Amino acid sequence: MIKTVLLAVTAACKAYTAYVEHSQWNSVDKIEDEIDKLSRGDLDSDDKLRIKRLLLRKKRHVERIQSLRPTPDPSDSGSDLPV
Numbered sequence: 001m002i003k004t005v006l007l008a009v010t011a012a013c014k015a016y017t018a019y020v021e022h023s024q025w026n027s028v029d030k031i032e033d034e035i036d037k038l039s040r041g042d043l044d045s046d047d048k049l050r051i052k053r054l055l056l057r058k059k060r061h062v063e064r065i066q067s068l069r070p071t072p073d074p075s076d077s078g079s080d081l082p083v
Contacts, residue, residue: 024065031058 035054038047 021065024061028058028061028065031061 031054035051035058038051038054041047043051
């Protein structure tokens with residue numbers, strides 16, 4: 001019974017983590033889409049400045065996302081759970 005509950009909680013946590021990660025990368029995709037949209041037309045100085053700021057924002061987002069979990073943790077395998 002307890003093992004089943006722990007497995008269910010673990011699955012829920014993994015699903016939530018995947019959802020949060022997807023949401024964070026989705027914000028990076030939106031920034032890239034805006035950059036692409038601005039790049040299609042004739043670029044004036046305002047557009048160039050906007051693109052430069054968007055690229056800096058994208059860089060910060062990616063660094064923040066990657067800094068949250070830079071490498072996989074051995075405990076992710078679940079092999080340390082009691083049977």
